[in-house]
Amino acid sequence: MPKGLPIEVRGLTKRFGDVTAVEQLSFTVQPGRVTGFLGPNGAGKTTTLRVLLGLVRPTAGTATIGGVPYAKLERPLEAVGASLDATFHPGRTARDHLKVYATAAGIAKPRIGEVLELTGIQSVADRRVGGYSLGMRQRLALAFTLLGDPGVLILDEPINGLDPEGIRWIRGFLQLLARDGRTVLVSSHLLSEVQQSVDDVVIISKGRLVRTGTLSSLELDSAPQSIVDSPDRDAAAAALTAAGLRFAPGRNGFIVDERDPAKVGAALAAAGVGVSLLHRLRSGLEDSFLQLVGESDGSANGGTPAPASEATVAHDGPAAETSAEAPPAVASEPPAESTEGKDA
Numbered sequence: 001m002p003k004g005l006p007i008e009v010r011g012l013t014k015r016f017g018d019v020t021a022v023e024q025l026s027f028t029v030q031p032g033r034v035t036g037f038l039g040p041n042g043a044g045k046t047t048t049l050r051v052l053l054g055l056v057r058p059t060a061g062t063a064t065i066g067g068v069p070y071a072k073l074e075r076p077l078e079a080v081g082a083s084l085d086a087t088f089h090p091g092r093t094a095r096d097h098l099k100v101y102a103t104a105a106g107i108a109k110p111r112i113g114e115v116l117e118l119t120g121i122q123s124v125a126d127r128r129v130g131g132y133s134l135g136m137r138q139r140l141a142l143a144f145t146l147l148g149d150p151g152v153l154i155l156d157e158p159i160n161g162l163d164p165e166g167i168r169w170i171r172g173f174l175q176l177l178a179r180d181g182r183t184v185l186v187s188s189h190l191l192s193e194v195q196q197s198v199d200d201v202v203i204i205s206k207g208r209l210v211r212t213g214t215l216s217s218l219e220l221d222s223a224p225q226s227i228v229d230s231p232d233r234d235a236a237a238a239a240l241t242a243a244g245l246r247f248a249p250g251r252n253g254f255i256v257d258e259r260d261p262a263k264v265g266a267a268l269a270a271a272g273v274g275v276s277l278l279h280r281l282r283s284g285l286e287d288s289f290l291q292l293v294g295e296s297d298g299s300a301n302g303g304t305p306a307p308a309s310e311a312t313v314a315h316d317g318p319a320a321e322t323s324a325e326a327p328p329a330v331a332s333e334p335p336a337e338s339t340e341g342k343d344a
Contacts, residue, residue, distance in 0.1 A: 002151040004031025004183040005066030005079070007052065012061035014047050021047040022207040025061070029185050029202070031151070034178045036198035036215070037187040040293050044207040045187045046084065049156055053082055065152055077105040081145030082154040086137065090130030094121060094140050097129060098147060107148055115143040120169070135166040142170070152183045159186075159193045171197035191289040205293040218288060226261040228268065229253025229277035236273050243267035253277050 007029035014022040022044040029035045039045050050056040052063040054070040065073065065080055073079045088097055098112045116122040119139040124132070129140065138158060145153055155174075159167055174197045178184050188194045191201075201218055203211040211218065229252060230236035236254065240247050245267060246257040253276075256264050261278050268275050 002149050002180065002182055004151045004181045006030055007063075007065055007152065007154075007183060007185060008067070009048065009052070009063045010061055012048065012051060012063055013059045014044075014051060014056060015059045020207055022051075022204075025204065025207070025209055027202045027209060027212050029183055030200070031183040032178055032181050033199040034174050034184040034186060034197055035200040035202060036191070036194045037185055037202050037204075038191055038194070038289065038293075039189065039204040041189050043189075043204045043293065045189075045204065046156060047207075048204075049082075049084060049154060049185075049187060052154065053080075053084070055084075075105070075148070077101070077107070077148035077150065079148075079150055080152045080154060081148065081150040083141040083145050083158065084154075084156045086141035086144075088129040088132075088137065088140065091128055093126050093128055094132075094143070095125040097140065098144060101144065101147060105148060111147060111149070115146045118146060119143040119173075134161045135163060138162060138166065138170070142173070151181070152185075153177060154185050156187045157189070159188065167193075190286075192286050195285065203289065203292055210292045218285065224259040225281045226256045226258050226264045227253050227277060227279055227281045228256055228261070228264050228275060230268065230273055230275055232273060235271065236268055236275075239268045239271035239273045240264070242271065255281060 009028075010026050012022055012025040013020070025044070025048060037045055037048070047056060048063070051058050052065070052070065062069070070076060070080065094116065095112060098115065099109070101107075102109060102112055113122070116125045119142050121136055121139045121143065124136060129137065132140065138161075142155070142158065145155065153174075158174075159170055162170065171194075174184055174186060178199070186194055186198065195215065198215055200214050201211065202209070227250065228236065228240075233254075237247070240254065240256065245264065247254045249255075258264050259280065261280050265275055265278050
């Protein structure tokens with residue numbers, strides 16, 4: 001049985017010239033749970049993972065796995081499986097790709113067939129990777145992380161670009177890995193991508209920690225709101241303002257910071273305003289996440305920020321700096337064979 005190890009980040013800071021990618025970041029990831037490492041693109045997630053895997057030297061602080069830096073793990077592929085920016089030689093088969101790493105790490109050949117079967121790509125294992133779909137490449141990257149049967153899995157955006165079937169599969173698979181006692185850390189820029197599979201969340205923004213805890217604790221902060229619409233939206237807005245209710249425009253009417261729709265309806269009725277739509281809105285979890293990372297694009301009446309369910313996240317961050325130290329076993333080709341293009 002693989003042994004899960006805690007991941008500990010303490011006071012981590014990383015600067016690239018004048019740009020601070022990560023600042024005084026501290027959190028712990030526990031075995032037996034799936035932890036979502038969340039934040040907008042450019043928040044510092046990938047930089048943090050690269051420091052954790054020994055690919056980037058920290059400016060200050062530490063990042064350890066079981067209390068040990070990655071570079072000092074005796075058999076890293078059997079302790080940690082990691083997939084960052086997976087790159088595969090397009091002319092090599094999936095089986096041959098895994099064989100290269102199994103040979104280098106001293107892993108028995110039968111394990112190759114086991115991970116191909118676990119990830120559902122056994123039937124296409126002898127096809128060239130250049131003809132793989134994005135979902136098949138994601139599964140191959142996951143097969144690589146499992147090659148050494150590690151107790152710690154670190155996955156960077158594993159759900160990005162997958163179709164609904166692939167998303168359902170990987171969500172269930174991550175939970176299965178955690179139930180085996182493994183430590184599973186999954187990064188994403190969207191809570192909606194991982195919220196059905198994670199137990200805990202670590203949320204960062206602009207390189208700083210903004211929230212850590214269970215997903216259920218974040219759900220408690222996402223107070224229900226109400227949706228109301230009227231044939232006369234100007235009159236409805238005036239009635240809500242007169243009643244002292246905070247609101248923001250949405251796709252289907254106004255999003256009102258009031259959990260009881262009856263109070264919202266009463267405010268419009270008192271002003272003689274007709275109502276065409278009125279119900280409770282319970283999709284506040286993603287809105288709470290967006291507010292935490294400063295990405296809510298809605299404004300309440302009077303200029304006070306309010307949740308906006310249509311908000312999106314899209315920011316670019318500094319390029320990662322690569323260390324010359326021993327690289328970890330991430331899902332990519334060895335330097336001498338990785339020059340024929342990078343797969344998305």
